[in-house]
Amino acid sequence: MKHKILALGVTLICMLSLAACGDNIKYDTVAGSRYDETTFNKENLTMFAQNIEDSWFENWFLNNITPDNFEDNMYDSIVASFDEDTYKIILAGYKNWYDAVDELGYGSTETLANDISVQDVTYYINRDGQLMVDATIRGTGDKAHSAILEYSLDRKGKPTLISVNVNHTTGEKLTSAGLNTLLGMGMAFSVLIIIALVISAFPLIGKIGEKKPETDKAITQQAMENVTAQIAEKEEELSDDAELVAVIAAAIAAYEGSGSADGYVVRSIRKRSASNWKKA
Numbered sequence: 001m002k003h004k005i006l007a008l009g010v011t012l013i014c015m016l017s018l019a020a021c022g023d024n025i026k027y028d029t030v031a032g033s034r035y036d037e038t039t040f041n042k043e044n045l046t047m048f049a050q051n052i053e054d055s056w057f058e059n060w061f062l063n064n065i066t067p068d069n070f071e072d073n074m075y076d077s078i079v080a081s082f083d084e085d086t087y088k089i090i091l092a093g094y095k096n097w098y099d100a101v102d103e104l105g106y107g108s109t110e111t112l113a114n115d116i117s118v119q120d121v122t123y124y125i126n127r128d129g130q131l132m133v134d135a136t137i138r139g140t141g142d143k144a145h146s147a148i149l150e151y152s153l154d155r156k157g158k159p160t161l162i163s164v165n166v167n168h169t170t171g172e173k174l175t176s177a178g179l180n181t182l183l184g185m186g187m188a189f190s191v192l193i194i195i196a197l198v199i200s201a202f203p204l205i206g207k208i209g210e211k212k213p214e215t216d217k218a219i220t221q222q223a224m225e226n227v228t229a230q231i232a233e234k235e236e237e238l239s240d241d242a243e244l245v246a247v248i249a250a251a252i253a254a255y256e257g258s259g260s261a262d263g264y265v266v267r268s269i270r271k272r273s274a275s276n277w278k279k280a
Contacts, residue, residue, distance in 0.1 A: 025125070028123060030123075035131055035155055046118065049133065049149055049151070050117075052135075052151065053097075053117070053137055054117075057098075060074070062112060067094065070091055070094065074091075089159050089160065090159065092162065093151070097164045100147055103143075103144075104138070104144060105143060115141075116140075117137065118137050119137065120135070121134070130152050132150070132152050133150065133151050135150075136148060136149075145166050145167055148165050148167065150165065
């Protein structure tokens with residue numbers, strides 16, 4: 001029993017130690033990491049965040065650069081300064097900022113530079129040993145939102161991540177979630193209704209290829225045509241029998257030497273089971 005209690009105590013101590021180590025993230029310092037403290041400090045990281053917000057994003061926006069024409073205008077210069085991977089990172093960040101600029105709030109393009117600004121910066125080293133920076137940016141206006149400009153740098157100061165996430169209120173999040181739910185349910189019910197309509201139309205589709213039932217008049221007409229065809233066939237058979245009778249009568253007349261078959265009448269033609277030729 002004592003051994004079990006001891007083992008349980010050691011397990012709890014290890015779990016608490018791991019939890020404490022997991023939460024042991026120091027903010028606003030890069031001490032103990034591979035980053036140089038004199039370079040990666042709050043002042044320089046704030047200036048870098050302002051450079052992203054002002055010199056990059058706002059400047060591109062005021063020069064009518066959109067995510068759609070970004071490659072045509074910025075690809076060569078960004079790749080020349082960094083590389084293609086960094087170009088993709090900067091493009092992704094600008095798309096986020098471009099979509100969020102209206103929610104951030106600004107008066108006009110003339111006042112944009114003063115209306116949206118970086119107001120606070122917090123940085124830390126994450127569990128992977130990367131420098132992460134969260135810069136708060138704010139706009140102006142009654143409905144203005146704040147946003148988090150998040151970016152990461154390698155030890156050479158090259159961006160490895162840039163994103164902008166707007167801070168929405170709880171009410172806005174619930175409204176957005178409700179609209180998404182209604183939209184999803186509406187689409188699901190619409191598809192189900194369409195499927196039900198298609199299934200219900202199957203009997204009608206099957207009847208398209210079926211022949212319509214014949215009326216009494218059509219049945220009578222068909223019967224008359226069948227009788228006429230049978231009469232014609234019978235007359236043809238009788239005509240064939242008359243020819244056979246004439247041939248037989250002519251043969252008998254030639255055999256008797258009378259030279260004419262007028263005195264002979266063939267009343268019936270029957271097949272005999274035996275022949276005199278077999279008896280010879």
